[in-house]
Structures are given as structure tokens and as C-alpha cells.
Amino acid sequence: MDTRSRAARRLRRAWKVAQIVLLYTALVSVALVTTGPFLWLLSTSLKTVGNVYAFPPQIIPRPVSLDNMIGVWRLLELQKYLLNTIHITAVGLFLTLVVSALAAYPLARMEFPGRNLIFLALVSTLVLPNPAGMIINFLTLQKLRLINTLPAVYLPSIGNAFGIFLLRQTYLSIPAEMEDAARVDGAGELAIWWRVVLPLAKPGIATLAIMNFMGHWNNFLWPLIVLQDPDKYPIATALQYLEGMFQDNFRFVAAGTMFSMVPVLVVFFSMQRYFVSGLAGALKG
Template sequence: MSLAVLRRAVLQLLLTVLGLAVLVPFAWMLVSSVKLDSQVLTVPIQWIPQEFHFDNYVRIWDRIPLGTYLYNSMFLSVTITFLQVLTGSFAAYGFAKISFPGRDLLFLAYIATIAVPWQAYMVPQYIIMERLGLVNTRLSLILLQAFGAFGVFLMRQYYLTIPDELTEAARIDGLNEYGIWARIVLPLSKPALASLALLTFVNTWNDYMGPFIYLTSNDLWTVQIGLRTFIGLYEAEYAMIMTGSVLSILPILVVFLFGQRYFVQGIATSGLK
């Protein structure tokens, strides 16, 4: 056996072990969702319950308005994802394909905002939303998350891989910048668009602090906030929490499975110029 083959075998084994280690928490969550509360936190972990309580997946719909929570999460995730992809791709086109004074300095300043922690400006944001009368509305979260520096960075890096000759030829043919962006650049950027859409969707779906701060009405809660219902002052219903968690990751799993090919391709090529 050659040294190269041995290295590859060791690398494959290492990646397999790491992959299985990542899946352990998900396996524990799935097993815990069909247990009683008293059986969830046993030491050592009981991987195969003596009795499976699949009725947890039926009872949870009666305990909380899970359908409403899932709808709210889906509405916010889809809307914010669409807006971030739209604004991010449009701004990235300007930074990548249009020359204007101070472009690189402006882009650097905009990207530098990624380094600013959200906790540093969440209070001013809340004050602004409160004065606009948007607290306890979905619009507050949509407006705050419709723009993202990371999306602009990701799309710009991908746009740099598109030859400038294509856009120059379109300009010579009389196509304006909006037409170039919509008819030439976007169709060539499906992998990057899919990557940005998937990352934004997952981040919005799993967001806890945003809905927790701005949404006070039970009818507007997302699934992440709704699962707090099972946490009391002195105890928590861990089995119901795990059941709700399993149901909440199903939409993410479906989205990832459908967009996996574009996602991997987009991440792999976004840094190549």
C-alpha cells in the first residue's frame, strides 16, 4: 500500500469519526423525543428506551399551537431569505462589476460591520423600532434582517469569477446595468445564490434572540420561542422540548437536501477569482 493511499484512508477514517461525533447530539435528541421526561436525562444515557412514546408527536400539537409557531418561522425565514438574496446580490453587483470612486474603501467599511457584535447595537435598534411603532410586529424583524454584509461579501466573491468581457459585451449591445444583473449575472450565479439562501434560511429559522426581543404576542411567536412554553420555573418537560426540536429541524433538513449540490458548489467557488 502506497503512502498516498494510506494517507487517504486515514483521512477518510478521521472524517467518518468526526461525522459520527457530530451526529451524536441529533441521535440523542431523536431518541429523547420518544421518552418520558424522567428518562431523558438519565446517566448513563439510555439509547434504546424500554418503552417508546410516539404519542409525544401527537400530544405536542394539543399542548401548544405548534402549527402557528411553524407558520411564523416559515414566513419570516422565507421573506428574510428572499430579501437578503435580492439586496445582497444587487449590492454585490455594484461592488464587483461597476467602477466608481471609493468603491473598494466603501466595500471594506461595509464588510467591517461583520466584526461588530450584535449586542453592541441591539439597544439602539430596539429604540428605533419602538419609536416607529414596529415592536411586536413581523415587520421589525424583516426590516432589520433584510440586509446583510455577509451576503454581499459572498455574492461579490462569486461575481468576481464571472469574466468582465460578458458584462462589457452586454453594455456594447445596449443593455443597462439592471438588465446585465438580471439577465446575465444572476443566471450564472445559481450556486452562490443557493448558498446564501440556505445560510440565511437556517440562520433566520434558528434565530432566538430576535423574536424573543421584538415579538411579545403569542400569535407571533416562532417555534424557537414557542418551545419555551415547556420550561417552567422549577422544572422542564424535556421530552416535549425534544419532540418540538425534532419537528422544527425537518424544514431545514428538506431545504438542505434540495439545495445541497448548489450549496457545496457555491461555497467551493466563492473564494476563487
């Protein structure tokens, strides 16, 4: 009797351990599928001419070489493209945050004629198709003589309904008492927005900032359309362009791709708290 129950307990414990092992096996396998292609590219970027097409393929390169990582800076002038990307991302991100944060304030806090109309117009941009958007924006930028300049890359995306709605939602979650107190003290609306509202809206701003950062950093198509001079390309567009030119030296392209991924991954890892909460918020809102 006693031994049998002990055996049953042991069996149950063994089943539990087996379950956990199975679970982690599944988790690790999925992780290998989602990160595998990048790991393989990383491995390739650390290889030499000799072992890139080695047979059988070397998962971990022998020897590990940093030649491609260095060569890609020397030969492809990666810094040029990274500087373009930083320029586009920094200015585009800053302007998007300022414009959205300003526009969201009256929509969250003020009553004024035309408010509903503006709301409707903003919502309509989220649902209406804009199939000719790129064409018309290209023509507009041509008329403004901005084609082949970096502002052409970020200007069209600065005013967007998504950012405004996200920040409006954030403002609405902030209690209005502090603003009223500042108003009683005689502060103007701009001062209230800057000193009282913005500091409290940091989480929402952070969410918008991360999403916008990714959007700008990874954008490749629009720069390809509005920039004619490849020297002005941001990194994603440049990689696509270089990949075609460096077919026979793929290791350099692999190394360049690795460099292009680092900033996005760093931002994502360090701020993923805001990212996931922001996504959940956007879903609910």
C-alpha cells in the same frame, strides 16, 4: 524462505485490515459523540410516560410511541410557531438575496465616485465591534413602531456586508463578455443584471441562501427581544419559552425540538455541496 515471506505478507495484510478497523472505529465514535445528544432526544420523544424515566434508561424505546409527536401539535400548537418561522425566514431570505445581489453588482462591475468609501464602510462593519447594536436597533424599531411585528425580526439583518461581498466575489468570477454583448444589443443595466448575471451567479446565491436560511431559522434571541407576544415567536424562541413551561412534560418539548430540526437538516443535506464550497470560498476571499 518462501513461507517466511508469505507470513510477512499475511502480517502486512492483517495490519492493514486492523488499521482500517481502527479508523472506522474512531470515525463511528466521533459520530456518536456529535449526534448522540440528538439521538437521545429523538429516543425520548418517542417514549411514553412510563418509560421516560425507566431504569436502566432505554436507548431504543419500548414501546415506540408517536403520542408526543401528535400531542405537541395539538397542545402546543406547533404549527403556529412554524408558520411564524416560515414567514420570517422566507421574507428575510428573499429580501437579503435581492438587496445583496443588487448591491454587489456595481461593486463588481462599475466605476463610480465614492466606490472606495463604500468599500471601506462595508469592510469596517466586518471588523469593527458593534457592542450596542441590539440596543440601538431595538430603540430604532420602537421609534418606527415595529416592535412586536415580524418585520422587526428580519429588517435589521437584510443589508449586511457579508452577503454583498460573497456575491461580489461570485460576480467577479463570471466573464464580463456576455454582459458587454447584451449592452451592445441595447439592454439596460437592470435587464443585464437580471437576465445575464444572476443566472450565472447561482452557486454564490445558493451559498448565501443556505447560510441565511440557517441564520433566520435558528435565530432565537433577536425575536425574543423585539416580539412581546409569544404567539408571534418563531420556533427556536418558542421552544426555549415552552421548555420553561413544560418542565414536567419534557417528552413534548423533545418532540417539538425534533420537528424544529427537520427543515434545517433537510436543507443542509440537500445543499451541502454549496455549503462547503461556499465556506471554503469565504475563507479564501
